Amino acid sequence: MRPSSLLLWLLFGWVLVGVLASLAMLPLAAWLAYGGALALVALFDAWRLARRPAPELQRDVAPVVPLGLEMLVRMRLRSIDKQAYDIEVHDLHPGGWIVRGLPYRLQLASHEECAFDYALMPGERGLATFAGCHLRIRSSWRLWRQRRTLGTVDTVRVYPNFAPLAKMAGLSVELATHVAGARLQRRRGEGTEFQELRDYRVGDSLRKIDWKATARVGHFISREYREERNQQIVLLIDCGRRMLAKDGAISHFDHVLNASLSLAYIAMRQGDAVGMLACTGRTQRWLPPQRGSGGMDMLLGAGYDLQAMPTPTDYLAAANALQERQRRRSLVILITNVRDEDDTELAMAVTVLAQRHLVLVASLREGAVEQVASNAGESLETAIRSASAMHYLAERERVHDNLNRHGVMTMDVGCSELSGALIERYLRLKRENRL
Numbered sequence: 001m002r003p004s005s006l007l008l009w010l011l012f013g014w015v016l017v018g019v020l021a022s023l024a025m026l027p028l029a030a031w032l033a034y035g036g037a038l039a040l041v042a043l044f045d046a047w048r049l050a051r052r053p054a055p056e057l058q059r060d061v062a063p064v065v066p067l068g069l070e071m072l073v074r075m076r077l078r079s080i081d082k083q084a085y086d087i088e089v090h091d092l093h094p095g096g097w098i099v100r101g102l103p104y105r106l107q108l109a110s111h112e113e114c115a116f117d118y119a120l121m122p123g124e125r126g127l128a129t130f131a132g133c134h135l136r137i138r139s140s141w142r143l144w145r146q147r148r149t150l151g152t153v154d155t156v157r158v159y160p161n162f163a164p165l166a167k168m169a170g171l172s173v174e175l176a177t178h179v180a181g182a183r184l185q186r187r188r189g190e191g192t193e194f195q196e197l198r199d200y201r202v203g204d205s206l207r208k209i210d211w212k213a214t215a216r217v218g219h220f221i222s223r224e225y226r227e228e229r230n231q232q233i234v235l236l237i238d239c240g241r242r243m244l245a246k247d248g249a250i251s252h253f254d255h256v257l258n259a260s261l262s263l264a265y266i267a268m269r270q271g272d273a274v275g276m277l278a279c280t281g282r283t284q285r286w287l288p289p290q291r292g293s294g295g296m297d298m299l300l301g302a303g304y305d306l307q308a309m310p311t312p313t314d315y316l317a318a319a320n321a322l323q324e325r326q327r328r329r330s331l332v333i334l335i336t337n338v339r340d341e342d343d344t345e346l347a348m349a350v351t352v353l354a355q356r357h358l359v360l361v362a363s364l365r366e367g368a369v370e371q372v373a374s375n376a377g378e379s380l381e382t383a384i385r386s387a388s389a390m391h392y393l394a395e396r397e398r399v400h401d402n403l404n405r406h407g408v409m410t411m412d413v414g415c416s417e418l419s420g421a422l423i424e425r426y427l428r429l430k431r432e433n434r435l
Contacts, residue, residue: 001046007143010038042143049139054148055079055108057133059091061154066161068250070121075104075133078113088136092149093120094128103136122158125254126305130154159304160257198222231272232289233426234326234357235260238336239280239306240313245337245366247415252364253308256335259419263333264299266423268292270430275326276302279318280309286325315342315349323352331358331429333422338363338412340395343402350408358434361403362411362422363396 003011014034021031060074073093079085085108093099101118108114122128133150200209200220213221237260243253264274273289276299287302289295313336322332332353338346338361346361353359375386400410413421 001049001144001146003042004138004143004145007042010143014038041141045139045141045143049137049144049146052083052137053080054135054137054150055081055085055087057135057150057152059130059133059152059154061130061156063155064157064159065122067122067125067158067254068161070100070119072117073120074115074117076113076115077106077108079108079111082110083140084109086138086142089116090134090136091118092131092133094123094130096123097121097128098123124307125158125160125257126307128156128158130156157304159300160254160261230291231430232275232326232328232330233263233267233272234275234277234289234322234330234332235264236318236322236332236334237276237278237306238313238334239278239308240336241308241310242313242337242339243308244310247366251308252337252366252415253306255364255415255418257303257306259422260303260335261296261299262419263422263426265296267426268295274299275330277318277322277325278303278306279313279321280311284318284321286321288325289330315345316352319349319352323356326357329356329358331360331426333360333362335362335364335418337366338396338399340392340399343399346399347403347406350403350406354408358409358429360409360411360425361400362413362418363400364418365412365414 014031017026017031017034020026021028056078058076060076062071065071073091075089075091077087077089086105087108088103088105090103093102098121099118100120101116104116104118106114106116131153133152135148135150137146137148138144139146198221200222208222210221210223237256239253243251243256245252247255260276267274268291271291273291274295275289276285276287278285285302285306287298290298315334315336326332334350334353350359350361375382397412400412403410409425411421411425
């Protein structure tokens with residue numbers, strides 16, 4: 001319990017009266033009467049505040065929220081006292097999150113229920129806890145403020161940003177690819193898996209005509225094909241220290257998870273199964289390829305609390321682990337940030353994977369490095385930094401060229417382009433029947 005500013009001013013007045021009494025400008029009895037009355041009033045006000053019950057509080061928060069998007073939290077308070085409350089509310093939300101609308105001050109009448117919303121933006125994925133709520137209650141005569149902590153504890157799971165998946169839910173695959181940033185449309189009639197019979201159209205090749213059906217109905221009937229289903233994609237995700245870099249508000253690792261979810265959603269809509277192997281050092285988290293809506297839920301659950309760690313990535317150990325776990329031929333997409341020192345180890349790891357799988361290395365560009373390289377400036381220091389960044393980018397490109405010469409597919413994209421680029425390459429590989 002702390003004194004309010006009003007009580008401090010009254011105490012200052014008491015001191016002032018004491019000064020005047022010491023100068024014989026006021027009788028001593030006035031100072032004593034002032035002090036006695038103030039003490040009685042202050043103690044009585046504090047006693048009433050201590051006896052008042054705290055209002056009941058309830059927090060309404062979604063159990064699952066996406067990273068990087070603002071969420072609303074509703075607080076409900078209900079008075080159980082005969083007197084009105086003057087309250088200031090500060091919710092004990094997870095630390096490091098951006099908050100808007102707190103602390104919130106309100107007047108709560110006797111036996112009244114009141115609700116208000118405040119906004120939060122999650123700062124990192126994983127399990128987050130609301131530890132309770134602080135209420136700062138003013139006394140009836142506004143001489144004291146008392147802080148009470150209500151034990152209203154809630155936990156939420158912060159997932160990668162699944163908002164784009166919700167936008168794609170009611171769309172066709174073609175439209176969903178556009179929402180995800182891809183610009184490759186699926187063309188009807190291509191692929192190797194039979195889909196249906198239909199009337200002949202001008203431009204259909206003779207090899208698509210079903211002669212038995214044509215003879216049966218008396219006019220030309222063509223076969224419709226689609227890309228093969230029931231294929232498998234494995235996302236090999238680097239969780240090492242390089243993924244801690246940031247482009248914008250979130251890290252490279254969170255950009256990778258967001259793009260992986262978009263790709264997985266499109267692949268599962270195509271009838272394929274998607275799995276994941278996340279590796280940091282010699283620690284791995286494995287999810288076998290899954291399909292359908294249940295598979296999407298499992299992928300979200302397996303990756304929501306993954307974090308990039310300040311440790312080097314062992315590409316060869318990850319490749320061997322994947323070879324042991326995934327026996328069936330798959331499209332393996334290694335998402336990392338290729339550096340010049342990775343040349344030998346990465347080539348060995350990709351060689352191991354290519355013995356059984358089709359391998360694609362997706363490397364994230366660092367926007368900060370490209371910005372330094374493009375800004376030569378006028379000073380010697382700026383020019384040296386620019387030249388160093390250009391040398392770094394050239395060595396990085398050399399590693400990509402080396403992988404390409406060994407027959408490995410590579411992608412070199414920025415964080416904002418990753419989702420669309422992965423989907424475009426996946427659909428192109430399906431169209432070319434390379435999976």
